[in-house]
Structure formats: C-alpha cells, structure tokens
Amino acid sequence: MGERKTGVDAVYEEVRARFPAGPPADTTPPVPVPVAPGIRVVALRTPTLPPALHTNVYLVGPDRGPVAVVDPGSPYPDQQAALEQILAPGGVAAVLLTHHHGDHIGGAVALAARFSAPIVAHPQTAALLAGVVDVTTCLDAGESQHGVVAVHTPGHAAGHLCFEAGGATIAGDMVAGLGTILIDPDEGDMAVYIASLEHLLTRPAGAILPAHGPMITDGHAKLREYLAHRRMREERVLGALTAAPQALADLVATAYADTNPAMWRIAERSLLAHLMKLAGEGRAQDTGDGRWSRYSARG
Template identity: 65%
Template sequence: MGESPVEALYEQVRAAVPVAADHAPPTLLQVFPGIRVLALRTPTLPPAAHTNVYLVGPDAGPVAVVDPGSPYRDQQTVLDEVIGGVGISRVLLTHHHGDHVGGAAALAERWQVPIAAHPRTAERLAGVVEVTQLLEDGEVAFSWQAGGATCVFTPGHADGHLCFEIGGATIAGDMVAGLGTILIDPSEGDMALYLESLERLRARPQSMILPAHGPPIPDGHAKLTEYLVHRRMREQRVLDAVPTGGGSAMIDDLVATAYSDTPRVLWPLAERSLRAHLVKLLREGRVRETLGRWSR
C-alpha cells in the first residue's frame, strides 16, 4: 500500500506551513481517571505536530495504548520506557491514518500484544499493519476492575473511525481537534457521515473530549456544536458559490469564493473539503456536475 491521498496532502501542507521545532521531551500526563496521555511527534497536519497517545487502564497496568502514531524511533523509545513501568495488554486504533498508526506495528511486535480496530480500518491497513482483533460499535474494547473502554462507531473522517468512551471521557481520534482542523477528504471520508457522527456524539451523555491533537476539551457538547455550526456554515458558503441561472464554475473558482476567508496557502486543503461538501450536495440533488463544471 502506497502513500494515501490524505497523507500526500498532509505532506504538501507541511511543506507550505512549516511548524516550529519542539524539542521538549514528551511528558506523561493524567487527563482523566484511568487515562494518561503522551503527545508524540508525528507527520500530521499543521499546525499540529504531535498525536496524543492515550494509555487507558489502572495506574499499575496493564494498559491499552490508543493510537501509537509516531514512526520516529526516538518517540517510540519514550513510549516504550513508559510502558515498561506498567505493561501493555493491547493496541487500540481509532482509524487508519499514518499519524495514528505509524508506531503500532512496531509496538505490538516488541510487546507481543494484539492490535484492535474496526473491520474497515483493518481493510485499509492490510499489508501495512496487521489488525488481529476486530471491534464493532458498542463493544467493550478493554476493561479493568474500575472501568472499561466502549467503542462508538463514528465514520466520516475515515470509514472505520472509532471513538472510545471511558466513563465521562471520550477518546475522540479525529472527530474534533484541540489544535488545528479536521480534514474530510472524499477519497477516504464522507461529509454526510461525518456530520451524522458529530450529531451522534452530541446526543450521547456529556463528556470530556480527548482529541488526537491538542489539549483535552472539557465541554465536549459545546465543541461538537461548534463543529456542526462551522460545517453547516461552510456548506452554505459552498452552495452559495455554485452558480445558478445557467452559469457554472470550476473547482478552483469555487474554492476562491467559498474559502475566501482562508489563507491561499491552505487552499489545496480547502479544495478537498470543498469536494467533500459537493459530493454531499450532489447526492442530495442540490447541485449538478457536468464535465467538471458545477451548477445549480
């Protein structure tokens, strides 16, 4: 399996928007009872430069490790040193993107533990990371005397995306971010499903959201509402940019109009999101596409 379109785009954006080097050593922090986090450097989407690795379970271990995404040996060594003090029972993956799975295979091999993920994530990772345990919506992925991690299926950003609920906290993967943005790329994601998944999470009991990038989000419902409002605003801007009355426009023209509030250096990223919105609008019969030109 070669580099995915999403990962190629991340690389393009990193080249255009370099992130300042951060040489501070990763620090293990308690963010919720039974949940600790270690932010490791990964090739992710700027302005983020790290992916949060969550250690779930009792303080004395063993723990489940969620999204060991760093491919860098120095970062993997830090994680190994932490795990050496508590032990590990399994690796859990929220989805298949490289900044979430970059260290998963090496970690599982070193510690001889299984990797668990949704079946669609397993399919995406075939030949790259061997998923040995399949997880479904509502299943308890890992449990200990004081709690457990329950799977919540949240497709949209990726077709096999899972969140993990642990008491009053939700490890949310790339559903929302504490730093940066969430890309919905039509090659691997689905805007309609993503919005449905945001609604599904918001309909569940209030919880602290623990994102893959950035700090914890104490008011999870408020953040989910913020994301829904923003995506609907952007969808309306995309729809308004599509000509009516017999006119039509190419993708580049639509990006310039619908994302005029976005720095031009980020327009390649904006184009992918715009295409995801257009796919949704096309399915709903609200826009038309003819030979690459869009109209209403």
C-alpha cells in the same frame, strides 16, 4: 516508510511541504499527563496536518498496570523509544486504533511487537490496513474491550471509532483541539461525518480527548460548534455556486475566502466533500468535467 502516500496522508504531506520548516524538533522527552479518571495522555511528534505537530497517545488503565494504548502514531524512533520507556513498567494490554491514517498507526506495529500485545480496530480499518498493520482483534459499535466502549463514527474515515472511558470520549479525528478535521472525499464522506457528529451528541460525551491539541472540557458544546461550522460552510458553498459551471479552484476562492490561501489546496478537498453531499441532496451538480454548478432540473 518509503512508499508513496495516498489519500489524507498525501494531502497532509502536501500541506506540510507548503509550510516553512518549523522550529527544531523539541528534544524534551514526552511525559504522560492525567486527563480523566484512568486515562493519561502522551503527545508524540508525528507527520500530521499543520498547525498540529503531534498525535496524542492515550493510555487507558492503571498508572502501574498494563494499559490500552490508543493511536501510537509516531513513526519516529526517538518518539517510539520514549513511549516504550513510559510503558515498560506496567506493560501494554492492547494497542487500539481509532482509524487507519498514518499519523495514528505509525508506531502500532513496533509497539505491539515489543509488548506482545494485540492490535484492535474496527473491521473496516482492518481491511484498509491489510498488508500494512496486522489488526488481530476487531471491535465494532457498542462493543467494549480493555476498559473502553467503541462508538462507530465514520465520515473522516470509514472505520473510525471513538472510545468512551472514564467519563470522557477519546475522539480520534472526529474533533480537533488544534487545527482542523479534513474530510477528504477519497476516504471520507461529509454527510456521514455530520451524521456521526450528531450521533456523538446523543452520547454522554463528557470531555472530548482529541488526537491533536488539548482536551475539550465541554464535549457537547464543541460538537454543536462543529455542526454549526459545517452548516455555515455548506451555506457558503451553496452561495458560491452559480448557474454557470465553475472549477473547484474558483469556487474555493469564494467559499473559503476566510481561509489562509496556503490551505486552499486542502480546502478544495473539503469543498468537494461538501459538493458531493449537496449533489446527493439534489442541490448541486457536477458537469462531468470537474466543474460544478447550482442544480438545474434540466440537468
């Protein structure tokens, strides 16, 4: 895929370029591991956000029968071939996508073609992927298909779905077992993301099966931790704002002083997402030249 990347994919690429080249690619073939009743995981190498290097592909269904494959995100031929080999005996009933980002959809078209399987996603994901991936079946909040129930959880991406199955929640990029979740204001919305975390707390989350990193046994505890973390960050962003307008690069140094400066470029995107939420609540204001100040009634 040689096309210019945009949005989150572009930020991921920029952050990867700032990290020194990692160890040579692991050549051990990926192996499926059971994680919940009727769910196995295969971690495939993907162009994702460091420190994560893989996207978890979840296989929902019987060990020896056709399965629903969630987020076959690897664009790399060796990883796609390994996944096809794992799936060949039982076949593929459907390819399910949590959302439209490159590290979740990179192998979807090839896999669907190889097994003549439909590609299933939220209607907004289908629209965002128009011309890239042909989503054949739309799935909306509360609907179930291929053994999963869809929960609409926008915020990281508009059409983001979580899939409940086997007493667990396949969480896509709502929660990470390794690294962080980026809310990029071009594609995401901090207020909406926080509302989606709260919505997941009303569901029987069970274990959370994230797209990156290991499974999280106590899903609700992790969701509460995420909510507390975002509230803490919001307080720091508010604390960094002054009556005098400041540029994002200055605000990030204060509000994200606890974060590795190599990550400040990505933190700036998150900072902006927080500022836009605060502006919506009348607590921060954009001076129109890319600088931000505390809200002042005189505007």
